[in-house]
Every structure is written in structure tokens, then in C-alpha cells.
Amino acid sequence: MRELKDLARRLLEEGAVKVVIGYEEGPVGVRPVFVTRPADAEKLVFNSKCVQNLAAYLSRRRGHIARLGKPAIVVKGCDARAVAGLIRESQLKREDVVMIGIRCGGVSLQPSEEGPLTPATVADRCGGCESREPKLADHLLGALPPAPPKATRMSELMAQIEKMPVAERFRFWAEQFERCVRCNACREVCPMCFCERCIQDKSQPQWIETSPHARGNLSWHFTHAMHLAGRCSSCDECQRACPAGLPLGLLNRKMAEIVRNRFEYQVSDDPTVPSPIGAFKQQDPQEFIK
Secondary structure (H helix, E strand, C coil): CHHHHHHHHHHHHCCCCCEEEEEEEECCEEEEEEECCHHHHHHECCCCCCCCCHHHHHCCCCCHHHHHCCEEEEECHHHHHHHHHHHHCCCCCHHHCEEEEECCCCCECCCCCCCCCCCCCECHHHCCCCCCCCCCCCEEECCCCCCCCCCCHHHHHHHHHHCCCHHHHHHHHHHHHCCCCCCCHHHHHCCCCCCCCCHHHCCCCCCCCCCCCHHHHHHHHHHHHHHHCCCCCCCCHHHHHCCCCCCHHHHHHHHHHHHHHHHCCCCCCCCCCCCHHHCCCCCCCCHHHC
């Protein structure tokens, strides 16, 4: 994308930013890149293989901004929701980042493969996406591509699980989580996981057992999902990064549905709208504690 390269070069030359966080072609596919020299702006690309949510690099816990200086970041619609979440939760000031929004036509579930997106290859998060044109952006690039084909894998699986009796549903998730190796990839790739010390790392007291066995795995994943309720940007990076192939995006989507139905709230790229976890309304339903 020529206009992306030209914009990145100009921002670096003018000193408006110190680094541009974007995507480049690597030896095995598209990967994140930190561009600090104007000449290196030629590396930048954007296409359906740009699946990573780069907002994860903006959290204070990772410290990239402190080391490199003011960044510009390439964002899709789902990435912009994550940046808004960081701003909403005081992890980032809006004036401390330049957002380069890209009009998005969806990304691939199999980013290492070539070819147009199809219902079999499009990422689940892209079907029916309503934020393909990021509003929280200083620069908006590209023509709006056609809407991506709709993937039904996630919705079909969710419908199947919801038809299960409670005991069978619990057994389904317990069996899924038994495969977890506790590598923490889901935590490390999530832009909204920015605690300086994660609850699963605490040993005095120990809230969650750290060994990769059924009991500790179940506690970790349910706790993680609860902590993301009303905060998850639905980028599905946790599911993509999971080496065990756990359907973590499905669990987060169910939590988002509960929050939407209970609190009439949906995660957006407007950082001024408080999330339910950070705001109290007297009209909030509270039948679960009555």
C-alpha cells in the first residue's frame, strides 16, 4: 500500500513519531515490524494476511513506548477497539499515539496461504464486522473493500454448546481446557492483559495453580474470561496464538453476549464510553445477587 509507506516515511521524517508499528512480509508470512528509519517505511504492507493485533505493543507493561518514543500504529477496526480500551483504562493517552486506520476487507484464518478470502478461510471475527472503517484514527487509508464472506463456524459451535445440558456443557469446557499447556500465549498476545503481576503468577496466596492440569487450567481460563468481560475487542488473537487450539474466542464471545444483554454495552472504539466493569448504574439488573 503506497499511501501507507508514504505516510509512515513522512511521520518519521517530520519527527511526529519515533516508530511506526506495522506489518512486513517475513520468511514465513506477514509479521509485525517496528520501523524507526524513514527509509525502512518501504517494508510496510497491509493485506488479508495482517492478522496480528498490534495494539498489544502499546500497553505500559510491555514498555515499548517508553523505550522507543511516541509511536504510530497501523490498526484495523478490531485493533482500534483494543487501543480505545487501553485509553479507557488509563494505560495510554490518546495524544501519545498516532493511529493509522486501514479500511479492512477481512483477514485470513490461514494467513500463510495465498488466495482470496472464502467462507472457509476468512477469520471468524470478520464476518458481519461493523467496524471495517476505524473511526478512532488520525489517518484513514485505502478504499473500503467489499465485505468479507461470512464465517459461521463460531456461531454454529456456540449454538451447539448452548443446546447442551449444563453438566454436558461444563464437561465440554473441562475437556477443552485439559489440553492447555499453560504457555501463557493467550495472555501475552492479548492487548487487554496488562496487569504488572498476573493473578495466576501470584503464590502468596496462590489463587490459581500453575501446573498444567485440569483444575488449574479450568480456574485460569474461566478467570481470564471473566477479566475480559466487557473489555475484549474480539480480535481472537488468544485463539490464534494457542498451540493447543483451544476455542478461546468462543468463550470470549459468549461473555460479550452476556454483557450486551445484561448491560446493553458493546465494546467500541470510543474510549469515552465507560465499560460496565468501570461504571455503576442504578438501573443495572442485579437479579443474580437478590
